[in-house]
Amino acid sequence: MSEGRTNMIAALKEVVIPHLRSIGFVGAFPHFRRSGERSIDLLTFQFNRWGGSFVVEAASCSAGGVTLSWGKRVPANKVTAHCIGKRLRLGSSPPAKTDHWFEFEDATYGERIFAMVAEQVLDTLPQAENYWRSLQNVA
Numbered sequence: 001m002s003e004g005r006t007n008m009i010a011a012l013k014e015v016v017i018p019h020l021r022s023i024g025f026v027g028a029f030p031h032f033r034r035s036g037e038r039s040i041d042l043l044t045f046q047f048n049r050w051g052g053s054f055v056v057e058a059a060s061c062s063a064g065g066v067t068l069s070w071g072k073r074v075p076a077n078k079v080t081a082h083c084i085g086k087r088l089r090l091g092s093s094p095p096a097k098t099d100h101w102f103e104f105e106d107a108t109y110g111e112r113i114f115a116m117v118a119e120q121v122l123d124t125l126p127q128a129e130n131y132w133r134s135l136q137n138v139a
Contacts, residue, residue: 002051007114008104012045015118019125031080038063041132044081052105056091056121058128059084060135088131090124 013029020043025032030045039060047054059081066074066083074083081087091100104117 004105005047011114011118016121019122035076039136040076040079042081053101053103055089055101057081057087057089058131059087060132090127
């Protein structure tokens, strides 16, 4: 793992993860879930294999977990956003379905870039809350 990725994960764990815990999320990096009465809110961090960026994806499933397309059952305590076909990438601009990657290899900001990007992720969490709320209104 690159030093940049290690530093980025450390910043996310310092800035974002405590907030997720404070609003009811459980799990271990990179997969988090928050169980509700009717659904489970899911949040997953996925790093670019080429380095320098990552996405944060939000999804939701029924409170009982999910059955994958090939029939495998994933229980509520094991489900991740990757198990769900319909996901929102935080920072994107629906309905245009633009893609958004949080980039952390900008030499202009030096070591500050990691905390700055972690704050950007924190700033996009209301987008996930709105997304989860909209899915509950459909169900």
